[in-house]
Amino acid sequence: MRKNILIIGAGVTGAIVARELAVNGYHVTVFDKRQHTAGNCYTKTDPQTGILVHEYGPHIFHTDNTTVWNYVNEFADFAPYICQVKATTQGKVFSLPINLLTINQFFNKTFSPQEAKDFIESISEPIEPVKSFEDQALRFLGRDLYEAFFRGYPLKQWGMDPSLLPASILKRLPVRFNYNDNYFNHQYQGIPREGYTTMVDRILAHENITVHLNRDFNAAEEHGFDHVFYTGPLDSWFQHRAGRLGYRTLRFERSHHAGDFQGCAVMSYPEEKVPFTRITEHKYFTPWKNFENTVIFHEYSSYCGKDDDPYYPIRLVEEEKVISNYVEMADQEKGVTFMGRLATYRYMDMDVAIAEALQAAGEFIKLDKQAQNIPVFFNRPI
Numbered sequence: 365m366r367k368n369i370l371i372i373g374a375g376v377t378g379a380i381v382a383r384e385l386a387v388n389g390y391h392v393t394v395f396d397k398r399q400h401t402a403g404n405c406y407t408k409t410d411p412q413t414g415i416l417v418h419e420y421g422p423h424i425f426h427t428d429n430t431t432v433w434n435y436v437n438e439f440a441d442f443a444p445y446i447c448q449v450k451a452t453t454q455g456k457v458f459s460l461p462i463n464l465l466t467i468n469q470f471f472n473k474t475f476s477p478q479e480a481k482d483f484i485e486s487i488s489e490p491i492e493p494v495k496s497f498e499d500q501a502l503r504f505l506g507r508d509l510y511e512a513f514f515r516g517y518p519l520k521q522w523g524m525d526p527s528l529l530p531a532s533i534l535k536r537l538p539v540r541f542n543y544n545d546n547y548f549n550h551q552y553q554g555i556p557r558e559g560y561t562t563m564v565d566r567i568l569a570h571e572n573i574t575v576h577l578n579r580d581f582n583a584a585e586e587h588g589f590d591h592v593f594y595t596g597p598l599d600s601w602f603q604h605r606a607g608r609l610g611y612r613t614l615r616f617e618r619s620h621h622a623g624d625f626q627g628c629a630v631m632s633y634p635e636e637k638v639p640f641t642r643i644t645e646h647k648y649f650t651p652w653k654n655f656e657n658t659v660i661f662h663e664y665s666s667y668c669g670k671d672d673d674p675y676y677p678i679r680l681v682e683e684e685k686v687i688s689n690y691v692e693m694a695d696q697e698k699g700v701t702f703m704g705r706l707a708t709y710r711y712m713d714m715d716v717a718i719a720e721a722l723q724a725a726g727e728f729i730k731l732d733k734q735a736q737n738i739p740v741f742f743n744r745p746i
């Protein structure tokens with residue numbers, strides 16, 4: 365008899381597990397509490413301008429994983445796209461991450477790569493021992509670049525003073541001594557021409573998959589299914605019995621403008637005095653199309669309250685304690701697997717979420733055939 369599987373969440377993780385099981389003969393039911401598929405990768409046409417908008421923040425697909433790249437290309441036509449971020453600070457616009465152009469413009473110089481390296485070394489502060497993010501940034505970059513590009517960012521994005529954040533966050537020198545302004549270093553990079561929602565809907569389009577939107581998971585509905593894959597927040601599964609896992613949330617303030625607004629997709633604002641972290645101008649994600657007007661998002665970050673959408677897991681020491689309690693509780697569960705960015709309380713790019721979903725679905729099918737136990741986590745939160 366065909367087995368019935370319930371998948372909670374129609375983001376990339378849930379959709380791919382659903383697809384892989386469906387093509388292997390399982391009956392799959394997918395619930396999502398939102399009114400749309402694609403989770404946080406959701407894209408939608410803005411009715412006022414006709415521009416495809418990344419509703420939960422800018423998403424660029426980038427990966428070194430050829431299997432993942434080939435997989436997504438089966439379901440979407442990817443346009444080549446290079447993510448080039450700019451930053452406005454101290455009244456000027458620079459290239460980000462800091463590269464040779466940034467250094468030359470910032471210090472009003474014409475350094476060669478070696479001259480720039482020597483210069484940055486000469487202005488770096490010899491702090492010992494390095495205890496915090498602030499110490500590390502000053503040791504790598506010196507005070508001027510730190511103040512302009514790094515000091516305000518943790519305050520705004522994480523609500524944390526850089527002197528209180530661990531040095532481990534900044535492991536390597538965050539500077540390029542060339543003019544490369546490609547934000548990512550991956551082999552494959554692109555944006556689906558018709559958006560991520562169309563891609564996810566194609567993944568879900570299979571006769572063995574039934575999708576129910578606006579359907580919040582209710583523990584009672586778990587019965588009657590042979591196995592559940594849960595991609596919602598880990599603490600919600602347990603009704604927050606061990607406390608709340610800390611998240612940062614984002615708020616997007618949408619506005620429409622005539623013509624062009626900023627001339628690029630993403631402009632970062634690292635200074636503390638500017639309340640938002642960046643401005644996204646969505647028409648630049650489809651540069652092959654022309655639009656008369658434009659739609660932008662001002663992005664604000666804050667602590668995630670109980671009615672907010674969780675975006676970035678905080679994972680400081682307090683969260684590590686709470687998460688280990690939830691992992692212990694999850695290990696006692698039967699018939700459920702926790703997956704994806706929310707149920708494993710990790711930041712994951714789309715390619716990582718997809719790779720893990722493909723791996724988990726493959727393992728599940730193998731173990732199920734051998735009538736073996738299915739793990740609660742294929743990828744553990746800690």
Ligand SMILES: Cc1cc2nc3c(=O)[nH]c(=O)nc-3n(C[C@H](O)[C@H](O)[C@H](O)COP(=O)(O)OP(=O)(O)OC[C@H]3O[C@@H](n4cnc5c(N)ncnc54)[C@H](O)[C@@H]3O)c2cc1C
Nearest residue numbers: 373375376377397403404421423424581596704705713714
């Ligand atoms: C601001 C931002 C920018 C990003 N940019 C990039 C980028 O440029 N490139 C990149 O590769 N990645 C990016 N990411 C990461 C990307 O968003 C994730 O990799 C991806 O969303 C993970 O998919 P998921 O299915 O695991 O989770 P989600 O997309 O969060 O999907 C989980 C789904 O579960 C549903 N759900 C939760 N609880 C329940 C419940 N109780 N009942 C029913 N449904 C439920 C939710 O509604 C949601 O639809 C970005 C993330 C953020 C926050």
